[in-house]
Amino acid sequence: MKVLKQSEINDLIQLHQSGQFVHAEENAKKLLSDFPQELILHNILGVSQEAQKKFREAAESYRNALKIQPQFAEMQFNLGSALYQLGDSQGAIQHYQKAIQIKPDLVVAYFNLGITYQDESQFDKALSAYQKAIELEPGFYEAYGNKGAIYLLQGDFDAAILSFQKSLNIQD
Template sequence: MLSNFNYKFGNSLCGCHSRLDRESPISFAKKLFRLPTVYFLLLFFLALPLHAADDFFFKANELYDQGRYKESVKYYRAAIDDGRYEPFAWFNLGNALVQLGKKEVAMVAYKRTVELLPDFVKAWMLLGDLYYLAESPSDAIVAYNRAIELGTETDHIHFALAECYMKGSDWTLAQKHFERALALNPDRMDAWYGLAEVYEKLGDYEYAVKTLKNALQMTATAGADVHYTLSYYYRSMDSTRLALNEMENGIMMDPENVSARRYLAQMYVKNESPWMAIFTLEEGLRHKKGIADLNLDLGQIYFTQKRYDEAFECYMKAWRAGNSQGRIGAENVGHIFSNAGDTEKAETLYARIRDKK
């Protein structure tokens, strides 16, 4: 009987990502599959002589725990053929096959497990993950719901169900399961993003914003990405000032994020605040990251302001740091002086470009 065995499983996991890159059941499944193998000893077996099934099964477990998954497969198959540990050998075989990247075959192993042990919750959960990986959310929903029916309710199951319903554009059920995942684990940031995205899909940006504001209040795992996502929502609501504020909040938490810093600078330029764009980019240079791109952006702003000498220096720094667009920008500065009749200045700049100085 199932209750006679002692199972050792891995801990539940959660992740924190931005709205566009939050943890999905795909990556979650990959983590969840790294489980210690199943060990079960019936006390009365200790008094019996070793059976071939014991040798096969425990040898397979030993190899699995050593990371020798390919070698463990043949021993699990031998244990299955013997029949004594068949359902559990099927389950561990599924785990080993997942580690080997053979997910379709692993699905067969998990299906066989639940056929032999219909109340084995872990097998239903992992089967749900594999269905999701196979782009079969409807089958995944059945598997996850079966796990819930068996009395196991985790934030992983509800998050995975919500993602499945999102794929089917069932926003109501997606919302229900994201909310349930958060009730079980308020620190699950990807569920906060998911819930906010439900409201975004419904065109209700105010509730999307409210959701992420709640996340900032209720979880310590909220990071700069929350502010970047809030900025996106505020832009969608045509609230430039609030969008800028949230980008600034994100940069304060994540000062070395070059892409976010460049985007904030672009926002300032569009908001007719080039001096703030310059300040933002120059602050980024202090962190010694993205030097080529930051200098290129500075050069473009100076060029637009007709501050050609400063533009030229920034373009050259961008080029020397590896951005070929910097050379084009520097040449354009030279052309400006040439077209204005200042051939001496132009030739001086062209000489520096040729020498890359």
């Protein structure tokens, strides 16, 4: 019986981190033929595909992983991100919410949920998602900035200024 070696995983991660996304994708596919149940291989495959803007393929890679382990919050998040890139806001929202349900402290899921709601002009939901991200990570200046943008669109200039100032103060 073959065993996936940590060195093989490390090599894949190194390829991805060094920007060699095509090679990372190819090698992940090869390893998946021998180790189809290895979640990390599906994840590296998906993120390498996303880096090449192959969002449909990435979504499929994440779905394959979720067939093995549906309660994997980060994989739900990654699928949401791929769907967002494909213009499927409702699918993205669904998977961000699943990620949050599984792992309620996954800050980036709240942030991306906020972005998606903001794109859909669901500003109250977006503000709520950004606020939750800030509660979990008080130094999340991007969330303050996005809240400011929503307040600006709503004509609440005082709240917009306050949010932008908080964002800038954190960045200093």
